[in-house]
Amino acid sequence: MNRQLPNIALHPLRAELYNELHSRPFQILPCPAQVTHIALLTTNEQRQQQFRHLQELHELLDETPPEQDTSCFEATFGNLRIRREMHMEFAAYTFIDLAPKNDAEPFRDTALALLPKGWLDQLAGTVVAAFHLDLQRAENGPNTDLGVVRPWFEGQRLVGSSPLEGKARVWGTFQLHSDGFGRFMVLNHSLSNSQLGRLSHRLIEIETYRLMSLLALPLAREITPNLNEMDQQLAVITQALSDNQDVDEQEILAELTQIAARIEAYRARSTFRFSATRAYHRLVLTRLEELREDELSGHLTITEFMTRRLTPAVKTCESVGDRLEDLSRRVDRASDMMRTRVELAIQSQNQQLLSSMDRRSKIQLMMQHTVEGFSVVAISYYLISLLKLAMDAAHDAGIHFNKTLILGVAIPVILLTVFLGIRAIHHRFIKMARREE
Structure with missing residues (x-):
């Protein structure tokens, strides 16, 4: 016998909290299939433009357009499936050809060919990640993969592994190819359509979050020389104060104020970016653990490649962020020393003034x-x-x-x-x- 919930006060976000865990469900993908994923940095205005652009796509395909934007939208138009996910700072589009031709060439005849001509060119935003996934059945063993796979990666060095206890093999280069896209090939041995969808989703997230986490690296490289300069300047000021040298207090305070202003400007530019880098990196590591990779002889696994290449870049960003915080604290301490020195000088002057007044x-x-x-x-x-x-x-x-x-x-x-x-x-x-x- 079903019983209704007692007539008590319900939190206004209760339903939303329940639905949050189901807002981005894994896809069910057939094999073979061709997947193209594009992630774009977007502003609030561009998000609205993207939604109107998505409505135009429905009209071009003679379908009823959606009336309300959602964090995860998915629709199927014949053999074409389109999925749009909205994240904090980027929008992700996934285009899937559910029934590619038997003679379709990997990475050449992609799901983008099923879109109306010119529609993708008008998509608002700045592309960060763009790559293809080609899902094929594994007809050969691991030892014969290279001869089949290597030509489709234009001779670039391959990274490969056998995830999910050997039920599939994944190949990629984590580099751009002549068409401007990255490439991954998944050779399915015994995965169900649901398992293949989850594996593909993890690969998409790994590559997208990898690139998003690296957005802070150019900023860290730009800031580092300026940090070195300010570090040296602050060291000279601190040494002069520790040696109790005769210095111009006003000039020193002006220099400290200028350094503090520059540090705060860099912190304003970098705090969000460095925090996002740490968050994306943790997501990458989590998705890598979920792959449960086995090594393919002679090749780095995806986890090994990320540990060797991505982690140092993230550590560099973290180091720059820590240096900014350390410099800020050191400037505060030097400013306190200067203020103490000025206060002592003022007290000495006041004492002399009081003595003079007493004599008068x-x-x-x-x-x-x-x-x-x-x-x-x-x-x-x-x-x-x-x-x-x-x-x-x-x-x-x-x-x-x-x-x-x-x-x-x-x-x-x-x-x-x-x-x-x-x-x-x-x-x-x-x-x-x-x-x-």
Whole structure:
């Protein structure tokens, strides 16, 4: 008895999460078949153009065009199967001739011949990977493969293995041929159509992800000489600071700022690319493990070839990325050293300034005391003059007294009174200043 899910809240992405694992199913491929795979770097605008271009293809083939773009689209038009997969930064097109002619030549009569003329030329994007897979039945043993296979690879050095416990043999060169495409040949011994589809898909992913991971290598080579230059420049600055040499702080800070700006510019250009390289490389290694290869005598397996050629290139990119991060940290440390040095110099200047101000304050205080002494005399003089004027006026008014005696007694009294008054005012201001502190 089927029971409905209880009436509880469901996550809005629940169905999408279930479907994600089935968004790019393996194909079922007959044998023989001819496969052409093209991967293009695309922008968001180009993705929309590609979808409209895919709709035009349906119209050219008198089929109903799709109404909505999906991450993985697949359609079959007679003997032609078209698969379009959308990835984070590239779009992958796979064209399959499901029933090639018996006399069809490998890598010459490809699935592209089944497309409307001129349609592929209008495809938006920048091609990174483009290669053919020719799926054939293995009618001969491994020892006779070379005589049959080598002519179709234009005499280039072959890489071959026997994957999936010897149920098939895979040959390739991982190089471009005269038609501008790479080439792989799969000789099927006992694989079912489903197994052949999975094997072909793994080979497609290995070659596509290999090329995508190598996109960072030219950038790493471009950045390396500049990193060497900045490394040497930073070493000279650090040595000068460690030797405690007399340097122009402003000039050093300007150089450090310029180096930091260049590093950040390189990091902005390379961080995503180097991270993508590591991710693609891990995918390549995973797909290689899934092949379960056996060696064909005298030839490198695909895993051996990738380990020897691809891994060093990826390590180079990782090394450049690590150097960028290391340089950034070293610049930060050198900048901290410079800031510390400048702060110590400023503190020393401030200490000297405070000492100078303290000396000036003492001098000002001594001058103030001197001025206060003169002020006592001046104020007392004016007060005595006023007292004398008052006594003269009183004497002229007929009041008789000894002016000389009174004036002689008044002088010390006035001097003492003025002195004590100025001292009281001085102490009052000092108390007010201490309260404000």
